[in-house]
Amino acid sequence: MSQTVVAEHLLSERRPLGAAWDKLMMWLFLGSDAMGFAGLLGAYAALRLGDERWPVPQEVLGINFTALMTFVLICSSVTMVKSFEAIQRDDRRACWQWLFATFLGGVFFLAGQCYEYTHLVQHGVTISSGNFAGTFFCTTGFHGCHVLGGVILLGNALAKVSSGQITKHQANVIENVGLYWHFVDLVWILVFTFIYLV
Amino acid sequence: MDHAHAPSPHGDASHGSHGAAHHHGGGLSYFAVFMILLVVTVAEVGVAYLPMHSGLKIFTFIAMALYKAVMVAYYFMHLKFESKVMWLVASAPLFLGVLITVGTYPDSEKGTTPFKNGVLRPWSPPADSAPVEAGQPKH
Numbered sequence: 001m002s003q004t005v006v007a008e009h010l011l012s013e014r015r016p017l018g019a020a021w022d023k024l025m026m027w028l029f030l031g032s033d034a035m036g037f038a039g040l041l042g043a044y045a046a047l048r049l050g051d052e053r054w055p056v057p058q059e060v061l062g063i064n065f066t067a068l069m070t071f072v073l074i075c076s077s078v079t080m081v082k083s084f085e086a087i088q089r090d091d092r093r094a095c096w097q098w099l100f101a102t103f104l105g106g107v108f109f110l111a112g113q114c115y116e117y118t119h120l121v122q123h124g125v126t127i128s129s130g131n132f133a134g135t136f137f138c139t140t141g142f143h144g145c146h147v148l149g150g151v152i153l154l155g156n157a158l159a160k161v162s163s164g165q166i167t168k169h170q171a172n173v174i175e176n177v178g179l180y181w182h183f184v185d186l187v188w189i190l191v192f193t194f195i196y197l198v
Numbered sequence: 199m200d201h202a203h204a205p206s207p208h209g210d211a212s213h214g215s216h217g218a219a220h221h222h223g224g225g226l227s228y229f230a231v232f233m234i235l236l237v238v239t240v241a242e243v244g245v246a247y248l249p250m251h252s253g254l255k256i257f258t259f260i261a262m263a264l265y266k267a268v269m270v271a272y273y274f275m276h277l278k279f280e281s282k283v284m285w286l287v288a289s290a291p292l293f294l295g296v297l298i299t300v301g302t303y304p305d306s307e308k309g310t311t312p313f314k315n316g317v318l319r320p321w322s323p324p325a326d327s328a329p330v331e332a333g334q335p336k337h
């Protein structure tokens with residue numbers, strides 16, 4: 001298949017699996033990315049089941065502080081979906097404002113994670129402190145990298161909305177950024193439960 | 199934050215080439231979903247401090263987390279507008295996670311002690327002979 005044929009195929013009206021190409025690709029990326037998180041959480045479960053000296057997570061980690069971070073991330077998911085709703089109405093100003101609120105939520109989460117890590121390390125909990133700390137830092141760090149990626153994506157989208165490169169006709173860009181951001185939120189819900197609460 | 203129902207992501211002209219599937223929104227508003235997520239998160243923290251049977255507590259945590267995850271995927275990620283095949287793409291990692299945990303359970307139960315004691319050395323050459331215990335005659 002020549003490149004022209006491939007390009008025509010991609011730009012055609014065909015909707016594989018009932019979704020637009022860009023959205024389908026985002027979903028497939030998120031599905032494969034979620035496999036990585038599934039592996040990390042699976043490894044966490046395996047190590048935990050085999051370690052008799054596993055600490056009670058709530059005694060090591062700050063549940064209340066992390067619940068606040070979870071709350072902020074959930075709020076940012078709502079602002080993200082409101083941003084998409086706004087760009088569908090071609091209300092670029094509202095879209096930018098909701099996007100900026102989402103961006104701030106992401107920055108707050110990252111700052112909270114930096115504070116949490118600093119606090120833990122200062123109290124002697126490091127990545128080499130044992131199975132619990134090792135899996136904790138790997139899994140939450142992997143998620144934190146995703147949040148950082150999301151914040152960069154949001155910053156890029158903010159610039160494009162303010163410069164007029166994203167309007168009602170490019171709402172799918174905001175939708176795909178939103179899909180990624182909601183995925184980050186969804187994964188955190190599971191990470192918070194399995195690593196902090198269970 | 200208004201209380202309007204979540205609109206369909208395909209429901210207007212913003213998706214020039216995506217407009218073939220036209221769905222209508224329904225169910226909960228974004229605000230209602232937000233409130234549910236908030237209440238369940240607060241409930242999770244509350245359960246964490248409750249003196250409960252550990253098995254029941256774990257089951258409650260997992261049920262609440264899965265409920266929240268489904269709410270995010272269904273309403274915020276608009277999975278409710280997608281085809282069933284997309285549902286499969288989205289839920290495949292969950293099956294993998296369960297498979298990994300269940301599959302490694304028999305091994306994980308044995309614990310990590312053999313590694314700690316240096317017993318497991320899969321790539322080291324085998325010892326020439328087993329150490330002779332005191333008191334046993336050599337053959």
